[in-house]
Amino acid sequence: MTPNFDLKDAASARIIVAMSGGVDSSVVAALAARTGAEVIGVTLQLYDHGEAVKRSGSCCAGQDIYDAKTVCDRLGIAHYVLDYESRFRTGVIDKFADEYAAGRTPVPCSLCNQGVKFVDLIAFARDLGADCLATGHYVRRVKREGRVELWKGRDPSRDQSYFLYGTTPDQLNYLRFPLGDLPKSEVRKLATEEGLIVADKPDSQDICFVPDGDYAGLVKRLRPETAAPGEIVDLEGRVLGEHQGVVHFTIGQRRGIEVGGQPEPLYVVRIEPEAQRLVVGPRRALAVAAARVEGINWLAEDQVQVEAKVRSLARAVAGRWDGEKLTFAAPEYGVAPGQSAVFYDGERLLGGGTIVATESAAIEEAVAA
Structure with missing residues (x-):
C-alpha cells in the first residue's frame, strides 16, 4: 500500500516525518519512503524522567528516540533529534500543572499539538525546504470543493481529531496524515512487513510525560499548594468531611470522596482551589x-x-x-x-x-x- 501524500512530483519531493518512536509514525516513515521522495525522520526530545527512558508506552524520550533512529536506519533515511524539552516544559507541562491547580481539567495533548508538534516542527520542516510534514495521527485530510478539510479517522476507536481542533488552515495545507483510513491492525501488519522493530511496541499513553501515570504526584511536585487538605461540602455548603488535596480530584470524579452515611453516591461537582474546597453532590448535579x-x-x-x-x-x-x-x-x-x-x-x-x-x-x- 502506498498512500497518496498529495505531492505533485513525489520523486523530487522532500517529506519530513514526525517520529515519536512508536509504530504509527514509523509506518508513516516507511510509507513515505515507498513514494520515492527524500524522507527525513525528526524526533522531538520533549522530556526525560529517569524510568521513562526504559518504560514501554512512553514517547519522545530515551528509548523512543533510539527506536526512531533504528527505524530510520532500517529504511535508509536520515534522522534528526531536536531538543525541545524546555519549550515542552513551559508550553505543556507547566500549563498542565497550572490548570490542575486552578481546579480545571486540562487537555495537554491539544496544547502539545498546537505548540511544539505543529508550530515549531512545521517551521523546522519549512526551514529544511520540505514539501510537507507527515504525522501518525489517525485523522483524514480531505480535499473537497477546492479546499482542504480535516475529518475524523476512518476507525472510530482510533480517531484523534479531538486533539487537533487547533490546527489552522495554513498548517493543514502543509500536513499529511497517511494513516487516517487505516485500522491499527493494518498499521501493525505494515510494520511487520517492513521489518520494523516497533511492530509490536505498545501504544503510548495519552499523557506521555507522566511516566508512572501518577498525575497528582507530578502536579504536587510542581505546585505543592495543591496537596493542602480542605473541606468537602455539599451543594448547600454543609461540611461533610475532609480531603487530602484538590490535586487528587477532577469534576465528575466519584472515587476518593470518603464520606459515609449519604443517601446516594456523591461526585465532585465543583472545585474551589483558593479555599481548597470540594463541592460534591449527586450525579444529577453534574x-x-x-x-x-x-x-x-x-x-x-x-x-x-x-x-x-x-x-x-x-x-x-x-x-x-x-x-x-x-x-x-x-x-x-x-x-x-x-x-x-x-x-x-x-x-x-x-x-x-x-x-x-x-x-x-x-x-x-x-x-x-
Missing part, C-alpha cells in the same frame, strides 16, 4: 445545559448547529453555538472547565476551543419550573 467556550479556532466555517465532543472518547452530541456559548440539545455529563469543546459536522472537524465555564442543567430546570 448535568450541564451549556458551556462558555473561549480561544476558538475555526478550521472550517463558523456554524450555529453543530455536533460537539467535550472528551476525546465521548460521542458527539447535538448543540447550538451562538459565538460565545455552546448549548447542548440535551443535558450533558462530564463537562468541566479546562476541557476542549470540539465541533463537528458529521465526519468533518469544524474547530473548537477551551471550556471556561458551565451552566448547570439542574439550575436551568429549577428556573424554568
Whole structure:
C-alpha cells in the first residue's frame, strides 16, 4: 500500500516525518519512503524522567528516540533529534500543572499539538525546504470543493481529531496524515512487513510525560499548594468531611470522596482551589445545559448547529453555538472547565476551543419550573 501524500512530483519531493518512536509514525516513515521522495525522520526530545527512558508506552524520550533512529536506519533515511524539552516544559507541562491547580481539567495533548508538534516542527520542516510534514495521527485530510478539510479517522476507536481542533488552515495545507483510513491492525501488519522493530511496541499513553501515570504526584511536585487538605461540602455548603488535596480530584470524579452515611453516591461537582474546597453532590448535579467556550479556532466555517465532543472518547452530541456559548440539545455529563469543546459536522472537524465555564442543567430546570 502506498498512500497518496498529495505531492505533485513525489520523486523530487522532500517529506519530513514526525517520529515519536512508536509504530504509527514509523509506518508513516516507511510509507513515505515507498513514494520515492527524500524522507527525513525528526524526533522531538520533549522530556526525560529517569524510568521513562526504559518504560514501554512512553514517547519522545530515551528509548523512543533510539527506536526512531533504528527505524530510520532500517529504511535508509536520515534522522534528526531536536531538543525541545524546555519549550515542552513551559508550553505543556507547566500549563498542565497550572490548570490542575486552578481546579480545571486540562487537555495537554491539544496544547502539545498546537505548540511544539505543529508550530515549531512545521517551521523546522519549512526551514529544511520540505514539501510537507507527515504525522501518525489517525485523522483524514480531505480535499473537497477546492479546499482542504480535516475529518475524523476512518476507525472510530482510533480517531484523534479531538486533539487537533487547533490546527489552522495554513498548517493543514502543509500536513499529511497517511494513516487516517487505516485500522491499527493494518498499521501493525505494515510494520511487520517492513521489518520494523516497533511492530509490536505498545501504544503510548495519552499523557506521555507522566511516566508512572501518577498525575497528582507530578502536579504536587510542581505546585505543592495543591496537596493542602480542605473541606468537602455539599451543594448547600454543609461540611461533610475532609480531603487530602484538590490535586487528587477532577469534576465528575466519584472515587476518593470518603464520606459515609449519604443517601446516594456523591461526585465532585465543583472545585474551589483558593479555599481548597470540594463541592460534591449527586450525579444529577453534574448535568450541564451549556458551556462558555473561549480561544476558538475555526478550521472550517463558523456554524450555529453543530455536533460537539467535550472528551476525546465521548460521542458527539447535538448543540447550538451562538459565538460565545455552546448549548447542548440535551443535558450533558462530564463537562468541566479546562476541557476542549470540539465541533463537528458529521465526519468533518469544524474547530473548537477551551471550556471556561458551565451552566448547570439542574439550575436551568429549577428556573424554568
